[in-house]
Amino acid sequence: xxxxxxxxxxxLSLWDNMSVSAPDNPNHVTGFELAFGSRANTFRGFQWAFxxxxxxxxxxxxxxxxxxxxxxxxSGVQVGMISETDKMRGLQLGxxxxxxxxxxxxxxxxxxxxxxxxxxxxxxGLSEVEGDFFGAQLSFSSRLNNFTGVQxxxxxxxxxxxxxxxxxxxxxxxxNFTGVQxxGVTVSQGYFTGLQLGWLNxxxxxxxxxQLGLYSELxxxxxxxxxxxxxxxxxxxKGAQVGFFNEAQRIEGFQLGLxxxxxxxxxxxxxxxxxxxxxxxxxxxxxxGRF
Numbered sequence: 129x130x131x132x133x134x135x136x137x138x139x140l141s142l143w144d145n146m147s148v149s150a151p152d153n154p155n156h157v158t159g160f161e162l163a164f165g166s167r168a169n170t171f172r173g174f175q176w177a178f179x180x181x182x183x184x185x186x187x188x189x190x191x192x193x194x195x196x197x198x199x200x201x202x203s204g205v206q207v208g209m210i211s212e213t214d215k216m217r218g219l220q221l222g223x224x225x226x227x228x229x230x231x232x233x234x235x236x237x238x239x240x241x242x243x244x245x246x247x248x249x250x251x252x253g254l255s256e257v258e259g260d261f262f263g264a265q266l267s268f269s270s271r272l273n274n275f276t277g278v279q280x281x282x283x284x285x286x287x288x289x290x291x292x293x294x295x296x297x298x299x300x301x302x303x304n305f306t307g308v309q310x311x312g313v314t315v316s317q318g319y320f321t322g323l324q325l326g327w328l329n330x331x332x333x334x335x336x337x338x339q340l341g342l343y344s345e346l347x348x349x350x351x352x353x354x355x356x357x358x359x360x361x362x363x364x365x366k367g368a369q370v371g372f373f374n375e376a377q378r379i380e381g382f383q384l385g386l387x388x389x390x391x392x393x394x395x396x397x398x399x400x401x402x403x404x405x406x407x408x409x410x411x412x413x414x415x416x417g418r419f
Contacts, residue, residue: 135159141166141177180208187213197222211237215244225252230259238265255281260288274303284311289318299326314341330354361387375397393418 135156136149144309147154151200155169166181172188174179182194187199187206197208203217212224214231217414225237229313230244240252245259255267260274267281276290284296289303299311304318322337329341335350342357350365359369364378378392388397395417403418409416 135170135172139163139166139168388416395419 129235134151134153135158136151137159139147139149139157140162141161143165144167145154149157151320154186155333157168158172159177160173161346162180163177165175165179166175169184171183171188174189174247175191177193179194181191181193182198183200185200187202188204189296190205191197191199191207193208195208196210197206199206199213201215202213205219206213207221209223209369210356211220212226213220216227216231216233218233219278220227220235222237224239224301225235225241227235227306229240231242231345233249235242236251238253238397240250240255242257242259246257247262249263250267251264252267255265255270257272261272262276264278265281268281270281272286276291278293279295281296283293284299286301290301290305290307292307292311294307295314296311298313299309300315301327302317306321308323309316309360310325312326313328314324314330316331317333319333320331320337324331324337324339326341329339329344334348336352338353338355344356344359345364345365346361350361350367352367353367354365356371358373361376364377366380368382369376369379370384372386374383375389379390380394382395383390383397384399386400388399389403390397392406397416402412403410404416404418407416
């Protein structure tokens with residue numbers, strides 16, 4: 129027949145393989161499909177399924193499904209209550225959007241999930257990326273590995289390195305952080321380089337930069353500025369502490385506050401009460417220190 133090896137241009141599907149197409153090649157479609165439930169190997173064009181659609185291999189175009197749409201290698205737009213693809217380049221929209229491998233584009237949904245690397249924009253209520261993320265993310269709750277870009281969220285956990293801007297109600301990074309971290313509660317487990325702003329700020333490893341908040345804590349060495357109501361350095365800090373209460377195990381620099389305390393100081397304390405074990409005086413009002 130003249131059309132034996134041509135893709136179907138029009139396809140009507142009742143469910144899975146129960147379909148008619150012209151030309152008669154229902155597993156390979158280049159054109160338009162209207163269905164209740166559909167299944168094909170490759171599809172290029174526009175697909176509209178009232179319940180579900182599935183393309184096992186390559187999909188290029190627009191797929192709309194009332195409940196579930198599942199694709200292999202998808203380039204285009206996928207819309208459904210449940211949108212699932214092995215690999216995506218384009219737009220994925222659903223209440224639950226899932227990409228099983230590397231993804232590039234825009235993913236939106238109440239729940240968004242990428243099991244590989246992601247490059248692009250992700251918008252979701254609950255978001256998870258198992259690989260590396262490069263781009264922008266807006267989510268109420270997110271769990272990531274390495275991240276490069278801009279992140280806005282409610283509860284954010286990065287189980288790797290973070291490079292960029294992070295803005296959240298609560299933000300935690302388990303590895304190194306470089307950039308700006310702004311949140312109600314900020315925690316960095318690894319090396320921190322940049323600016324940390326929050327009500328409660330904590331850095332567990334070495335710190336270079338500035339902390340601004342009600343309470344700021346450094347549990348390893350620090351180089352820079354702590355500014356807030358209460359500032360604590362459990363190890364050493366080279367720089368300045370400015371606040372109502374300042375405490376450092378060892379400081380090389382400057383403390384300014386109502387109450388200043390240092391186990392060891394090389395620098396100056398200015399405040400109402402100044403305590404330094406190696407200072408000019410163990411306790412002194414207004415000014416204390418050692419050079």
